[in-house]
Amino acid sequence: MAKLTNPGSAPILVLRKVSDILSCFSIESPEPTLQQIARQTGLPASTCQRLVQNMVRDGFLDRDGDRYRIGLRLVQWATPGTFGLDIVRLVRPILQELRDQTGETACLYIRDGALRTIVAVAETRHVVMRPFLIGQVMPIHAGAPGKIFLAFDPEARTALANTELTRYTEITPDNWSLLDEQAQLARTQGYYAAFGERNKDVGSIGAPVFNHTGQLAAVLGLGFPTLRVGPDDVPRLGPAVAQAAQRASAALGHANAVGSGDSANPDRVRPTTENRKGRKAASSGNP
Numbered sequence: 001m002a003k004l005t006n007p008g009s010a011p012i013l014v015l016r017k018v019s020d021i022l023s024c025f026s027i028e029s030p031e032p033t034l035q036q037i038a039r040q041t042g043l044p045a046s047t048c049q050r051l052v053q054n055m056v057r058d059g060f061l062d063r064d065g066d067r068y069r070i071g072l073r074l075v076q077w078a079t080p081g082t083f084g085l086d087i088v089r090l091v092r093p094i095l096q097e098l099r100d101q102t103g104e105t106a107c108l109y110i111r112d113g114a115l116r117t118i119v120a121v122a123e124t125r126h127v128v129m130r131p132f133l134i135g136q137v138m139p140i141h142a143g144a145p146g147k148i149f150l151a152f153d154p155e156a157r158t159a160l161a162n163t164e165l166t167r168y169t170e171i172t173p174d175n176w177s178l179l180d181e182q183a184q185l186a187r188t189q190g191y192y193a194a195f196g197e198r199n200k201d202v203g204s205i206g207a208p209v210f211n212h213t214g215q216l217a218a219v220l221g222l223g224f225p226t227l228r229v230g231p232d233d234v235p236r237l238g239p240a241v242a243q244a245a246q247r248a249s250a251a252l253g254h255a256n257a258v259g260s261g262d263s264a265n266p267d268r269v270r271p272t273t274e275n276r277k278g279r280k281a282a283s284s285g286n287p
Helices: 009-022 034-041 045-057 072-083 085-102 144-152 154-161 176-189 231-251
Strands: 061-064 067-070 105-112 115-122 137-139 192-195 202-210 216-225
Touching: 009 034, 009 045, 034 045, 045 061, 085 105, 085 115, 085 216, 085 231, 105 144, 115 144, 137 144, 144 154, 144 176, 144 192, 144 202, 144 216, 176 192, 192 231, 202 231, 216 231
Parallel strands: none
Antiparallel strands: 061 067, 105 115, 105 216, 115 137, 192 202, 202 216
């Protein structure tokens, strides 16, 4: 007599293996190798390799050399649940207003360890644009939004301290002296502008969004091609971003927009100038 089998058991077993593989990724170990994944899951090497390859193909994982990290597609699916649909819903109209006011792409970022993730976007209507996508993940040491996290979120510096400060361009900050200087300027101004730190032809401006307890909840920012927006535009756009962030903070129940009291005054902006090789202006860098 033939032995009856449960037709749903095989998919369940595969899902369990996929879950075990995903459990190998953490803030402390965001980029394990295939050998580390196989060892941690206890899966046979051939089975682990086949599953990981399929997960890369389907966007669950990304591969960089011999290391793997959580894929963009999985991040996109997880973002609404990890951040909270209510916050995105409350801030989205403000992003759209900022986009209409400035003409540039407006984004909302949250922090995950030493990385920042876009959770909402109001895209520019310009034909020439730099794509910013929901679920897009970037480092916090390069670009304006990251400087806001370092300025207003005490845990951001701790998270970044255990990572390598990768240089993406010749002006990407790669030392803590410069990053601390930039974070201090972000606190003083209530916003921060950066050009060419992550991509040479992209710039960004960021400002803090606080929740009802006064803690940093997110960073609101603009992203743009440097072909259209440059340092001379910062006195006009910086306060606009800071004011939009204040409105977002108010929408989250924060009574006083801490750290942005002077941000609407362009006279407070005093960019420091260093030679391009040593680093660009502390108030100028990229997203």
